[in-house]
Structures are given as structure tokens and as C-alpha cells.
Amino acid sequence: QKEVEQNSGPLSVPEGAIASLNCTYSDRGSQSFFWYRQYSGKSPELIMSIYSNGDKEDGRFTAQLNKASQYVSLLIRDSQPSDSATYLCAVISNTNAGKSTFGDGTTLTVKP
Amino acid sequence: KAGVTQTPRYLIKTRGQQVTLSCSPISGHRSVSWYQQTPGQGLQFLFEYFSETQRNKGNFPGRFSGRQFSNSRSEMNVSTLELGDSALYLCASSQLAGSQETQYFGPGTRLLVL
Numbered sequence: 028q029k030e031v032e033q034n035s036g037p038l039s040v041p042e043g044a045i046a047s048l049n050c051t052y053s054d055r056g057s058q059s060f061f062w063y064r065q066y067s068g069k070s071p072e073l074i075m076s077i078y079s080n081g082d083k084e085d086g087r088f089t090a091q092l093n094k095a096s097q098y099v100s101l102l103i104r105d106s107q108p109s110d111s112a113t114y115l116c117a118v119i120s121n122t123n124a125g126k127s128t129f130g131d132g133t134t135l136t137v138k139p
Numbered sequence: 140k141a142g143v144t145q146t147p148r149y150l151i152k153t154r155g156q157q158v159t160l161s162c163s164p165i166s167g168h169r170s171v172s173w174y175q176q177t178p179g180q181g182l183q184f185l186f187e188y189f190s191e192t193q194r195n196k197g198n199f200p201g202r203f204s205g206r207q208f209s210n211s212r213s214e215m216n217v218s219t220l221e222l223g224d225s226a227l228y229l230c231a232s233s234q235l236a237g238s239q240e241t242q243y244f245g246p247g248t249r250l251l252v253l
Contacts, residue, residue: 058239059239059240059241061241061242063244069246069247070229070244070245070246070247071182071229071244072244073241073242073244076239076241078239115182119240119242123195124187124189124195124235124240125170125172125187125188125189125194125195125233125240125242126172126195126197127172127184127231127242129181129182130181131181132181
């Protein structure tokens with residue numbers, strides 16, 4: 028079992044729709060959770076961080092964390108073609124400071 | 140604040156050579172981590188330095204090494220390069236805020252080994 032698993036893509040949504048990205052993790056000591064966006068040929072760009080259970084909203088992005096279920100998700104509302112990218116879920120454990128463990132990523136395509 | 144910077148951005152080497160990559164973290168950040176990204180393996184953790192000490196190490200051979208200087212700048216060295224070392228090498232810096240740590244990535248160094 029991978030330490031961080033993301034729903035397999037690719038994911039395609041029409042412009043204006045909600046895109047839902049999911050991630051599960053295996054280490055119950057995980058305490059920091061992130062969503063990064065990566066365009067082809069570029070480095071990962073942090074779009075959301077979440078540390079406690081519940082929802083965190085930032086503009087069109089909402090991250091949801093459920094530590095009991097070891098689950099973190101990202102919702103993108105009013106999806107735009109510019110949101111087309113690979114989204115990486117990352118987790119840092121309280122026993123491994125400085126080490127992010129990444130999922131394989133989900134490629135999102137937003138069609139005009 | 141300036142972001143994480145990495146040099147060089149692109150590098151071409153031949154098998155058997157060695158290479159040194161450099162990373163300057165965000166001002167005030169004392170933790171620097173290195174990752175390798177390849178199409179087949181995704182993003183994999185190499186090692187992390189904090190206050191000039193290696194705190195964490197991933198599952199890479201000893202050909203991969205690093206160090207951190209007193210100003211938090213870090214270098215990564217790969218000796219005896221292999222074709223499979225061709226990858227995007229990413230550096231990330233972070234500053235712990237209580238138990239909340241967030242990593243910010245630099246633009247990466249793309250290494251091609253011929």
C-alpha cells in the first residue's frame with residue numbers, strides 16, 4: 028500500500044464545473060497536509076495547506092481533512108481552463124519533519 | 140520575500156561525471172529538503188537539512204549527498220552519474236510554525252545524463 032494515494036486520473040470536467048480531487052494516507056502520525064499544483068515542466072506550486080479537521084476555503088479552492096478516515100480532498104469550484112494541471116497531494120508526518128510524502132498526482136483537464 | 144532559488148536551471152552531463160546543484164531557501168527558513176522527480180517514480184524525497192545537520196534521508200544510494208551551510212543555503216552532489224539520474228531535482232524550504240510546517244518549492248534543476 029502506498030503511503031499517499033490519490034484517485035487515479037485523468038479527470039476531465041467542463042469549464043465552470045466543480046472538480047473533486049481525493050487523497051488518502053496511511054500514517055496516522057501525519058499532521059500537515061498540502062495540495063500542490065504542477066504545470067507540465069514546472070515545479071509544484073502550493074495552493075492549499077490544512078492542519079486540522081474540517082474545511083478550509085481559499086477563493087475557489089476548498090480543502091477538506093478527516094484525520095479519522097485518513098482522508099484529504101480538494102474541491103475546485105468554477106473550474107477554469109487555467110486549472111488544467113497535475114494536482115499533488117502531500118503529507119508531512121510528525122515523526123519526519125522536513126519530509127513530504129507525495130501521491131502520484133491527478134491530472135485535471137478543464138474543457139472550455 | 141524572494142522565493143526559493145536553484146542553480147543551475149538546466150544541466151547536461153555524461154555518465155560517470157559528478158554534479159553539484161545549489162539551493163537558496165526563502166529568507167528565514169532553516170530547513171531545506173531535496174526531491175527527485177521522474178515520470179516513472181514521481182516525487183521522491185532525497186534528504187533534508189536543518190541547521191547544517193541532515194535530519195532525514197530517503198532511500199537513495201550513497202552517490203547522492205548533500206550539505207547545508209550556516210546561511211541555510213544547501214548543495215546536493217551526485218557522483219558517478221548514471222542515465223537513470225536524469226530528472227528534475229527540486230529543492231524546498233520550510234519554517235516550522237509550531238507543529239505546522241509548509242514547504243515551498245524552487246523552480247528545480249533539470250538534469251540530463253547522456
